[in-house]
Amino acid sequence: MNPLFVAEISSNHHRDLARALQFVDTAAAIGCGAVKFQLFRVSELFAPEILARSATHRARVAWELPEAFLEPIAERCVARRVAFGCTPFHLEAVEQLRRYVAFYKIASYELPWTDLLTACAATGKPVVLSTGMATMGEVKVAVAVLRAAGCTDLTLLHCVSGYPTPPAECNLAAIETLRHAFGCEVGWSDHSVHGGVVHRAIHRWGASVIEFHLDLDGTGDEFRTGHCWLPTQMAPVIAAVRTGLTADGDGRKLPAPSELADIPWRADPIDGLRPTRAVRATFAA
Secondary structure, three states: OOOEEEEEOOOOOOOOHHHHHHHHHHHHHOOOOEEEEEEOOHHHHOOHHHHHHOHHHHHHHHHOOOHHHHHHHHHHHHHHOOEEEEEEOOHHHHHHHHOOOOEEEEOHHHOOOHHHHHHHHHOOOOEEEEOOOOOHHHHHHHHHHHHHOOOOOEEEEEEOOOOOOOHHHOOOOHHHHHHHHHOOEEEEEEOOOOHHHHHHHHHOOOOOEEEEEEOOOOOOOOHHHOOEEOHHHHHHHHHHHHHHHOOOOOOOOOOOHHHHHHHHHOOOOOOOOOOOHHHHHHOOO
């Protein structure tokens, strides 16, 4: 099992196309197989009464990804051989993304919105659904909606929508709970920024996808919240996971190639001394 690492760019692109493309390049360089952006409009993300009362929420217009960025991002993803995914936060965004994305990602906050689930599933593209804050009953409804609308390639991400998430609250065992209940691929959407959590999700609980928030340099708008990884933090985690997976072998108990030369230097069964008497008889200093 070789997990897919997905770099969540979120709002760290600064509405700068060159920076957005640099995220794609960096994600590919550190070993990711996919990147994920977000397509939202603040005016369609928050209720009018919230925007009227909250300058903080109105200011998030600076986090919006321009629709004109979609085509060059998609082209760069093809060039770097990483899949392009994006989260639509309004119904029109589903159609705006259709020609560009390899998969749709539905955020935890939108899990209860069945119209959005239906629209994504109806495209026939793979759907990745985060399950932060959700009860098992809510996930069951969402999965049923997606499948009824035509989704045949579904991945669920166990997720804790705490930013950052304390490792003790990650509850990684829920990965197996979701897999058993719904019979689909299940991964981990990380907000812990802890390598031990990522390794555990993969090697103990079989997470097939690891999504993580990436920032390039600590200047991203979401980096200050404490849930974003830097490339220098995540690159060694991905490398260690890949190396670890090569260590499984085939399970047969036989000497490894690197051991063969030392076999004659084991203790001789007659006198317990090293090397075997056959080697001693021919040994020359």
